[in-house]
Amino acid sequence: MELFANLALGFQTAVSPMNLLYCLVGALIGTLIGVLPGIGPVQTIAILMPTTFSLPPVSALIMLSGIYYGAQYGGSTTSILVNVPGEASSVVTCLDGYQMALQGRAGAALTISALGSFVAGCFATVVLAVLAVPLSELAFKFGPAEYFSLMVFGLIGSIVLASGSMIKAVGMIVLGLLLGMIGTDVTSGVQRFAFGIPELADGIGFVSLAMGLFGICDIINSLEKKQSRDILKGKLAGLWLSKADLKASAPAVLRGTLCGSLLGILPGGGAILSSFTAYMLEKKSSRNPESFGKGNIRGVAAPESANNAAAQTSFVPLLTLGIPPNVVLAMMAGAMMIHGIQPGPRVISSNPELFWGVIVAMWLGNAILVLLNLPLVGIWVRLLSVPFRRLYPAILLFCCIGLYSVNNNTFDIGLTAFCGLLGYIFHKLDCEPAPLILGFILGPMMEENLRRGMLLSRGDPSVFFTRPLSLGFLLAAAAMLVMLALPAIRRGREVAFKEK
Amino acid sequence: MRSLFTRLCVVVIIAAVVGLFGAGMPSAQQIKGPIKIVVPYPAGGGSDVVARLIADKLKDSLGQTVIVENKPGAGGRIGTEFVKGQPADGSTMLVVNPALFVVAPVVFSKLAYDPDADFAPVSLITTYQFCVSVPPTSTVKDVKGLIDWIKKNPNQANYGSPAAGSLPHFFGLMIGKAAGVEMVHSSYNGSGPLVTALIGNQIPIGVDAFDAQSAYHPDKIRILATAGTTRKKTDIPTFTEEGFPDIAGVGWNAIVVPAKTPKAVVDRLSAAIVKAVKAPDVVQKIQSLGNDAVGTTPEAFSATLKKDRERWTPIIKASGFKAE
Structure with a gap:
């Protein structure tokens, strides 16, 4: 009963014309900056924050949160259309989404990502309203041992991300781990591999790495093969989903939503982890995993639902x-x-209209976003018919603006160019960048928690096995390793490799 | 006709003379705009919020556009190095703290700036206090109890701070020293993860800025004491009241400008900043962030800086902490 009273209070707050307007403005801005590669919600919120000073706090938060989840919607657009992940959490969408676009099915990919995000958004909002308080307790069960074991599980799982040689995938993960070492060590405060360059003291920026390895690298590749992008011109039909698409993606959306709702609550990279995990889950549970990475719609539906659900529950x-x-x-x-x-445990009791208003506005915002995005799908897809020689300078320009605005520093642009070259070399060597990215994200978190766990137990490694949650993750990781090593699966992978 | 011409000439000459001298004269008073306050951290952090509050007020008193620019990276060192090379005419200010001006010169062998040679102090704007806390389920109820617990359980005496080489890190060492035990330090990736670890009972002791933890006291985190001369909350004593006057030290945010900025400009900026910081609505907002609004002359800030170096340098050196 209390829930309904609370929701009623939320509706009262959120449905005022002024707040609805800010919700719409936020969602719209979010979609737009999500579509622009490189300019993410971080920079946009930084720029827009001063303008919210004069607004009442509820309206300000409604608008800012609209920008955040709007960007999750829009971020997938560039991943699918031009292989440039605008957000860390949309890296996975590149894998199958871009392949779908190359096959002329960009419309279906965009539609499922908008619909999947909407379903996920609605579900996660309910989760937020009903379970916010009990769920917040989950994060406290996670000590260093649990985090470490979760990362081990994630890293072993990331081998699944690669569709080619397993040796190369492992090599790329290790390279990602090494790149993640660059910067200031959290445990000791010492700078590693920074070579006295202050810009490297914080490590390689994620945006630079992802944009270089995916977006810039892809532009170089496309320029090399002159006609590759023109294939798109003929086959732009099929904006809507076919029955088969719907049947394949509906369960994937649900699995992704659940996965994202849970992982989004964990502090530190919940949204990123969730899209990777959802993708791995889909690929592992699929009857023909080799179709992933080649334009399987489930590979778009699951991570897109997951990252949107995680974006909502990360408010918990x-x-x-x-x-x-x-x-x-x-x-x-x-x-x-x-x-x-x-911000703190007292917000719910001291500012109930803010708490519930923002939650209800999130649900309204999701509805606005799907109404906004479905008609736009046709327009975005038409972008692909712009000749590539006109499109790529614009992409590069937006990438540069976005990169500069991360830290107001030109160093990041140079770094991205370097990562682009690196990505080109990987491409020539048939090494896939996705496992590297996951190693890069998980590595530092894994190291930090391993060392903290060992430090706090004074060098006794048994903590990782005596805590039940931690032991569970390690066992699951071991099981996955066995599965990967099973001959039947290995043969399956070899077949997939030969098909390439 | 002639008289009109003469009058015109006179007006033109007067205008020219006033223009010529006028252009040269007010430079000591009038600062060329737009004025930038560089925050060497990302938008939304504590020092950024304070800078934005002040920028809003300075706009009126200096009669110039005042903007806040975030230059994050390398724990604030990138932004600091950037301001060092900016024109010394009062148009660029920098927000600094003890990490940049007290700790960094000790722990870095090659620092790209010299706090004394490259910058001129303007004003100390806010201070914040450190506190020591325990999880709510802990048996420890006060500082004496904590010291006893550390003495009895030296193998579990771990404490967390928001970052390695931060003032809370070194502050924690003072508590260990009072107990005569070398506590193990574990740094977290910021205040948020440390708070989570404390609430979840993942670490027995936490040391951080008071404002990072005050919202969780007393249900989620039990704050045992704050450093400083007066109580921040009526139910939390100070270390001095608890009988540990040696466990002391406060953090601060201050404004500096490039070293060669003329004294008159520095004084004018300082006066405007003091006025802004002491405006009732700013004081109230700064307090709601858990900080204290101060606002000092350049000389008073210099004195605080000197005193803090004397306090922290031996502790930092004794810890053996090096950033390279």
């Missing part, structure tokens, strides 16, 4: 505990502080 730790789980939400916490609201 912020709104219930005041702990921002990622950079975007850290900025929102800053925005709340400017308005004199200390």
Whole structure:
């Protein structure tokens, strides 16, 4: 009963014409910047934050959160159309989404990503409303041992991401781990492999790495083969989903949603982990895993649903505990502080209209987004018919603007160019960048938690096996390793490799 | 006709003379805009919020556009190095803290800036206090109890801080020293993860800025004491009251400008900043962030800086911490 009273309060707050307008503006801006490669919600919120000072705090938060999940919607658009992941969480979408676009099915890919995101958004909003408080307790069960074991599980699982040689996939993961070592070590505060360059003291920027390895590298490849992109011109039909598409993707959407709702709550990379995990889950549970990476619609539906669900549930730790789980939400916490609201466990009781208003506005925002995005699908797809020689300078320009705005520093642009070259070499060697990216993200978190666990137990490694959650993850990782080593599966992978 | 011509000439000459001298004269008072306040951290953090509050007020008192520019990276060192090379005419200010001006010169063998040679102090704007806390389920109820617990359980005496080489890291060492035990330090990736670890009872002791933890006291995190001369909350004593006057030290945010900025410009900026920081609505907002609004002259800030170096340098050196 209390829930309904709370939701009623939320609707009262969110449905005022002024707040609806800010919800629409936020969602629209979010979609637009999501579509522009490189300019993500972090930079946009940083730029727009001063303009929200004069707004009432509820309206400000509704608009800022609209930008955040709007960007999750829009971010997939560039992943699918031009293979440039705008957001860390849409890297996985590149794998099958871009392949679908190359096959002339960009419309179907965009539609399923919008619909999947909507379903996920609705579900996650309900989760947020009903379970916010009990769910926030989950994060506390995670000590260093649990995090470490979760990362081990994720890393072993990431081998599945590759569709080619397993040796190469492992090699790329290890390279990703090594690249992740660059920067200031969290445990000791010492700089590693920074070579005295202050810009490297924080490590290689994720945006630079992902944009270089995927987007820039792909532009180089396309320029090399002159006609590759012109294939798209003929086959633009099929904006809507076929029955077979719907049947294949509906369960994938549901699995992705569940996966994202759970992992989004974990502080530190929940949204990224969730899209990777959802993809791995789909590929492992599929009867023909070799079709992934070649334009399987389930490979778009699952991670897209997962990252949107995770974007919503990542508000749980912020709104219930005041702990921002990622950079975007850290900025929102800053925005709340400017308005004199200390994010923390007291928000629900001291500002109920803010808490419930924002939750209801999220659901409304998701509805607005799907209405906004479905008609746009046709327009985005038409972008592909722009000759590539006209399109790529624009992509490069937007990438540069976006990269510069991350830190107001030109170093990142140079770094991205370098990563682009690196990606080109990998491409020539048939090495896939996705496992590298996962190693790069998980490696530092794994190391930090391994060392913290060992430090706190004074060098006793048994903590990783005596804590039940941690043991569970390690056992699951071991099981996965066995599965990968099973001859039948290995043969399956070899067949897939030969087909290439 | 002639008289009109003469009058015109006179007007033109006067205008020219006033223009010539006028252009040269007010440079000491009038600062060329737009004025930038560089925050060497990402938007949304504590020092960014304070800078934005002040920028809003300075706009009126300096009669110029005042913008906040974020230059994050390398723990603030990139932004600091950037401001070092900016024109020394008062048009670029920088927000600094003890990590950049007290700790960095000790722990880096090659630092790209010299806090004293490259910058001139303007004003210390806010201070914040450190606190020591335990998980809510802990048996420890006060500082004395904590010291006893550390003495009895030296093998579990681990404490967490938001970053390696941060002031809370070194502050924690003082607590270990009071107990005569070398506590194991574990750094977290910021205040958020440390708070989570404390609430979840993953670490027995936490040391951080008071404002990072005050919202969780007393249900989720039990704050045992704050450093400083007065209580921040009526139910949380200070270390001095608990009988440990040696466990002390506060953090601060301050404004500096490039070293060669003329004294008159520095003084004008300082006066405007003090006025902005002491505006009632700013004071109230800064307090709601858990900080204290201060606002000092350049000289008073210099004195604080000197005192803090004397306090922290031996502790940092004794810890053996090096960033390279």
